[in-house]
Amino acid sequence: MTVGTERVGALFAQTYGGEPAGLWRAPGRVNLIGEHTDYNEGFVLPFAIDRATTVALSPRDDRVVRLVSTFDDRVVESDLGRVASRDFDGWAAYPLGVAWAFGERAVDLSRVHGFELAIDSDVPVGAGLSSSAAIEMAVAVALDEVWGTGLDRTALARIGQRAENIAVGAPTGIMDQAASVFGEADAAVFLDCRSIAVEQVPLGFDAAGLVLLVVDTRVEHSHATGGYRDRRDACERGARELGVTALRDVTVDDLPGAEQVLDDIVFRRVRHVVTEDARVQESVAALKAGDLAAFGRLMYASHDSMRDDFEISVPELDAVVEAARAAGAIGARMTGGGFGGCAIALLPGGDAAGLADRVLRDFADRGWTAPVPFTVVPSEGARALR
Numbered sequence: 217m218t219v220g221t222e223r224v225g226a227l228f229a230q231t232y233g234g235e236p237a238g239l240w241r242a243p244g245r246v247n248l249i250g251e252h253t254d255y256n257e258g259f260v261l262p263f264a265i266d267r268a269t270t271v272a273l274s275p276r277d278d279r280v281v282r283l284v285s286t287f288d289d290r291v292v293e294s295d296l297g298r299v300a301s302r303d304f305d306g307w308a309a310y311p312l313g314v315a316w317a318f319g320e321r322a323v324d325l326s327r328v329h330g331f332e333l334a335i336d337s338d339v340p341v342g343a344g345l346s347s348s349a350a351i352e353m354a355v356a357v358a359l360d361e362v363w364g365t366g367l368d369r370t371a372l373a374r375i376g377q378r379a380e381n382i383a384v385g386a387p388t389g390i391m392d393q394a395a396s397v398f399g400e401a402d403a404a405v406f407l408d409c410r411s412i413a414v415e416q417v418p419l420g421f422d423a424a425g426l427v428l429l430v431v432d433t434r435v436e437h438s439h440a441t442g443g444y445r446d447r448r449d450a451c452e453r454g455a456r457e458l459g460v461t462a463l464r465d466v467t468v469d470d471l472p473g474a475e476q477v478l479d480d481i482v483f484r485r486v487r488h489v490v491t492e493d494a495r496v497q498e499s500v501a502a503l504k505a506g507d508l509a510a511f512g513r514l515m516y517a518s519h520d521s522m523r524d525d526f527e528i529s530v531p532e533l534d535a536v537v538e539a540a541r542a543a544g545a546i547g548a549r550m551t552g553g554g555f556g557g558c559a560i561a562l563l564p565g566g567d568a569a570g571l572a573d574r575v576l577r578d579f580a581d582r583g584w585t586a587p588v589p590f591t592v593v594p595s596e597g598a599r600a601l602r
């Protein structure tokens with residue numbers, strides 16, 4: 217038993233009494249490359265990390281729903297009628313949003329049983345490692361089992377995305393939920409966000425003596441407000457003005473023509489997405505060929521594009537990437553939606569502690585909040601634990 221399962225089991229027993237019917241676990245993610253491409257129907261290459269949300273759940277024989285979590289010791293009481301009318305708020309919107317989305321797509325909420333749920337997570341919140349998708353997908357695999365809906369992984373990811381978009385109100389794509397359900401040990405999830413075709417790409421970082429260092433800058437971001445929505449609007453405007461369904465349909469060769477018709481800001485947003493889609497495809501080819509140096513160059517190029525064209529980086533993220541470059545890391549970039557959160561660096565295992573120290577010193581010299589460096593490994597996706 218891991219600490220997470222013990223903790224959530226104890227919380228369940230203390231809150232509701234007795235043992236849960238089951239335990240389910242779903243991971244957060246880092247994205248190796250392919251940022252702000254998912255809602256443009258393009259390509260992404262995330263992997264599920266070894267930090268996850270664990271839920272303990274038992275069905276009830278009435279329509280009552282009770283929730284408790286280790287982030288808030290208040291027990292939330294509701295019922296499936298209120299869930300069906302989307303009557304919930306606060307952190308409960310993540311798990312109950314999933315139940316609501318099941319009602320929209322897969323079950324009749326007036327015919328299924330309520331449940332008791334306890335939630336624990338070791339995915340840092342607000343750090344851009346998809347703590348919200350981890351909750352959504354852990355609850356989704358649990359409800360799928362106890363309600364007997366038998367949905368496939370793509371349908372579960374869509375339910376999680378729907379909860380995030382409508383119940384939580386963040387206009388995100390499907391990458392985070394897909395990474396959480398399709399993750400596999402030692403592999404990245406290459407996802408075509410138009411067809412939802414998935415290919416697990418072996419990474420072999422461990423065999424090559426490499427690690428992926430994450431640096432949480434502690435600059436908090438939110439996707440329900442501000443910059444994320446603004447970037448998405450600019451991409452949709454670019455697609456409209458170029459007469460395509462989504463920016464996925466624009467190629468690198470189309471960019472000179474696009475520059476003639478789009479205003480400067482929209483053009484630079486479009487150029488990021490179009491070149492990023494190309495970088496994801498080149499990354500998959502490089503990883504399959506075992507050319508990690510080429511993959512690392514694409515990571516740096518992706519960061520430059522996010523800093524200069526998409527303008528979603530912040531000085532703290534740039535500082536981590538520059539420290540990684542100076543320390544000779546194979547590749548580095550910010551990961552996730554931007555405006556804060558984490559940067560990642562791929563480097564030999566023996567160099568990780570040195571880079572972490574360098575970043576800590578650098579942040580201290582600039583008077584910034586101390587960042588949190590840690591390594592992650594590509595791990596298995598959402599599943600039942602027993």
Ligand code: GAF
Binds near residue numbers: 254388389390554
């Ligand atoms: C966030 C969103 F949730 C994803 O859908 C994706 O758009 C990402 O930002 C940027 O690539 O994680």
